[in-house]
Amino acid sequence: MFKKCLNFLYKAKKKVNEEIILDHDRPNKYLIELRQIEKIYHTDAGNFTALRGVDLQVNTGEFLAIIGKSGSGKSTILNMITGVDRPTSGEVMINGTAVHAMKENQLAVWRGRNIGIVFQFFQLLPTLSVIENIMLPMDFCNMYQPAERWERAMTLLKMVEMTAQANKLPTELSGGQQQRVAIVRALANDPPIIVADEPTGNLDSKTADAIFTLFDELVSRGKTILMVTHDSDIQRRVRRAITVADGEIVHESAGGSPV
Numbered sequence: 001m002f003k004k005c006l007n008f009l010y011k012a013k014k015k016v017n018e019e020i021i022l023d024h025d026r027p028n029k030y031l032i033e034l035r036q037i038e039k040i041y042h043t044d045a046g047n048f049t050a051l052r053g054v055d056l057q058v059n060t061g062e063f064l065a066i067i068g069k070s071g072s073g074k075s076t077i078l079n080m081i082t083g084v085d086r087p088t089s090g091e092v093m094i095n096g097t098a099v100h101a102m103k104e105n106q107l108a109v110w111r112g113r114n115i116g117i118v119f120q121f122f123q124l125l126p127t128l129s130v131i132e133n134i135m136l137p138m139d140f141c142n143m144y145q146p147a148e149r150w151e152r153a154m155t156l157l158k159m160v161e162m163t164a165q166a167n168k169l170p171t172e173l174s175g176g177q178q179q180r181v182a183i184v185r186a187l188a189n190d191p192p193i194i195v196a197d198e199p200t201g202n203l204d205s206k207t208a209d210a211i212f213t214l215f216d217e218l219v220s221r222g223k224t225i226l227m228v229t230h231d232s233d234i235q236r237r238v239r240r241a242i243t244v245a246d247g248e249i250v251h252e253s254a255g256g257s258p259v
């Protein structure tokens with residue numbers, strides 16, 4: 001089922017604006033590289049160091065799991081990669097683009113075309129219907145012909161068995177349904193990189209397994225996926241996993257065993 005839908009989504013791929021998707025200002029060995037990332041939050045209670053010199057390299061086509069206890073810094077790492085938040089010091093290079101140095105307006109369009117984000121708390125727009133939420137990234141980045149966007153969004157919803165909810169508002173959905181919408185919204189622009197923060201956290205084991213299968217299929221088609229997960233089953237099935245503790249990467253494993 002995924003394959004059929006994905007084949008349709010790929011065949012329909014036609015950008016209105018045929019700009020280069022990833023910049024190549026600086027040749028880079030890795031698709032994603034974090035160099036000595038430090039993140040300090042300034043709060044009323046004082047400064048809090050959430051990341052302490054994180055280095056990470058990810059190659060194209062990798063499926064990377066990020067694991068670690070609550071509060072260890074997993075979402076903060078993802079926010080650095082997506083440019084949702086900026087490091088206090090250090091560099092974030094994505095295929096030659098210096099994400100940490102980008103201006104806000106450049107960043108929004110760059111992100112919309114290059115990275116599909118599944119947020120930990122979904123971040124669906126409450127005033128838009130489910131289908132409008134999925135069409136929004138295509139509208140915002142002017143991807144695909146306007147007439148194609150609805151059908152594309154419906155195909156994405158079909159993959160997660162959500163077509164019946166297309167015209168509902170996010171508040172009318174269960175947590176698991178909202179999560180499924182958030183997952184396929186991240187795929188709307190067919191981005192080369194997908195960053196997902198506990199994308200199966202609200203799903204039953206059968207649906208979680210289906211999402212993992214979808215992600216695996218995307219990786220086999222050349223996508224790069226970074227996924228925060230507490231699911232030990234998924235941790236065993238990905239090719240590479242890093243463990244974050246107290247703002248640092250403390251462990252790395254491949255195929256379920258330490259390297």
Ligand SMILES: Nc1ncnc2c1ncn2[C@@H]1O[C@H](COP(=O)(O)OP(=O)(O)OP(=O)(O)O)[C@@H](O)[C@H]1O
Nearest residue numbers: 041043048050068069070071072073074075076077
């Ligand atoms: N905006 C902020 N201001 C202050 N502190 C923050 C902020 N965002 C995160 N933190 C702190 O940074 C640390 C790391 O947070 P982060 O959200 O990255 O954790 P996490 O590993 O994703 O946890 P969880 O598994 O619960 O989602 C936590 O101690 C958190 O309280």
Ligand SMILES: [Mg+2]
Nearest residue numbers: 074075120197
């Ligand atoms: Mg988190």
